[in-house]
Amino acid sequence: MCCMGLSYVLFVSMLKTLERYQKCNYGPPEPNVPSREALAVELSSQQEYLKLKQRYDALQRTQRNLLGEDLGPLSTKELESLERQLDSSLKQIRGLRTQFMLDQLNDLQSKERMLSDTNKTLRLRLADGYQMPFQLNPNQEEVHVDYGHHQPQQQAFFQPLEYEPIFQMGYHQGQQQDHGMGAGPSANNYMLGWLP
Structure with a gap:
């Protein structure tokens, strides 16, 4: 009897489960009745949307007016208000730029x-650098560098330049000139060989 009771309970619960399944999938939908709170939220959302849309339209109109468009339907008071807004904005922009x-x-x-x-610091360092001797070797106590004077050179390397009185191109010592003049210097002119 226990088994029979248990099978009856299972059978009945299975029937109820199948009925619920058919209602959900194949039956007509139950009317969805919104609650009062849901209606209130929806109504406030619609009102907020309308307010935001009006504000957006007003801002668009104001922007067009500030750009100088659609000024015809404005009254003199609205034009004066617009002018004051432009002046204050211009002053603010100039102040920020300044x-x-x-x-x-x-x-x-x-x-x-x-x-x-x-x-100034570099000039002082430069001036001090010309007054102080330059040392390549830090261990050396004193190095004498005299920038304005030349050290005497040995006589073997120093030969004063002497000028040659005559400069002739292509002159060979063994040849005589065609003009018959000597190639040597005279008292009046050093380059007589060049004259006709």
Whole structure:
């Protein structure tokens, strides 16, 4: 009897499960009745959408007006208000631009001061460098470098330049000239051989 009772319970529960399955898949849909809260949320969402759409349209119209478009339907008060808005915006932009330029000027002046100080420091170092002797060897105590004077040279390497009185191209010592003049210097002119 136990088995029979158990099979009856299983059979009945299976029938109920099949009925629910058929209702869900093949039966007509149950009417979905929204709750009051859902209706209130939907209504407030629609109102918010309409407000945002009106605000967007107003901003688009204002932007066109600021750009100088669609000014015909505006009244004189609206035109004066638009003019005040443009003036205040222009003043604000000029103020920001002026502040930016002043900031840049201050930065450039500080850089100029820094470069001027660096230049002075380098000039002092350069002046000190000409006064102090130059040492290649740090162990050497004193090196004498005299920039303006030449050291005396040995006589064997120094030969003063003497000029040759006559410069003749293609002149060979054994040949006589066609003009019959001597190639040597005279008292009046050193280059008589060149004259006709």
